[in-house]
Amino acid sequence: MNTAQPSHRGMRIPKSLALIAVGGLAALILFVADFVDSGKLTRETDAQAVITKQLRFEDRSDGSIAVISATDGRVVKVIEGEAGFVRGILRAMARERRIKEVNQAIPFELIARADGRLTLLDPATGNRIDLESFGKDNVIEFAVLLKPQGVQ
Incomplete structure (x- = not known):
C-alpha cells in the first residue's frame, strides 16, 4: 500500500490563467471604486499631490x-x-473605457501623494486605483514610471 502524499511541486499555473485572474481582480477593484465614488461609502481625503505624470x-x-x-x-x-500586475490594471481600465465608449488616447494620470500613496487616475472615466492597496512590490512597478527620464 502506497501511503505517500501527492506532491504539488512543479505544478504551474498557465500564464493566460494568471493574467485573467489579475484582470478579474482589477475589474473587481474598479467595481468597488465605482461603488465608493457613488457615495455609498466614504473615503479619506487625498493627501496633496507631489508628482503628477x-x-x-x-x-x-x-x-x-x-x-x-x-x-x-x-x-x-x-x-x-509578464508584468502581470501592471497589465491587469491597465486591461481593466482600458476595458472600462471601451464600455463607456471614451477616447483611448486620453492620458492616464499617475499621482504620487505627500503621504506616500500612489494613485492611477483615468480622467476619461473618473476611475481611480489607489495602488498601495496591492502591496509595496506592486506599487514599485508603477512608481518607477515617476522617475525622471533616463533614470532607471
Whole structure:
C-alpha cells in the first residue's frame, strides 16, 4: 500500500490563467471604486499631490507595453515580459473605457501623494486605483514610471 502524499511541486499555473485572474481582480477593484465614488461609502481625503505624470500606455506588436509621456511624447519605459500586475490594471481600465465608449488616447494620470500613496487616475472615466492597496512590490512597478527620464 502506497501511503505517500501527492506532491504539488512543479505544478504551474498557465500564464493566460494568471493574467485573467489579475484582470478579474482589477475589474473587481474598479467595481468597488465605482461603488465608493457613488457615495455609498466614504473615503479619506487625498493627501496633496507631489508628482503628477500624464501617461499613455500603448501595446506593441512584440507584446511589450510602451509607457509614453503625454506631455512630450517620449517613451518613459517599455514594459516587457509578464508584468502581470501592471497589465491587469491597465486591461481593466482600458476595458472600462471601451464600455463607456471614451477616447483611448486620453492620458492616464499617475499621482504620487505627500503621504506616500500612489494613485492611477483615468480622467476619461473618473476611475481611480489607489495602488498601495496591492502591496509595496506592486506599487514599485508603477512608481518607477515617476522617475525622471533616463533614470532607471
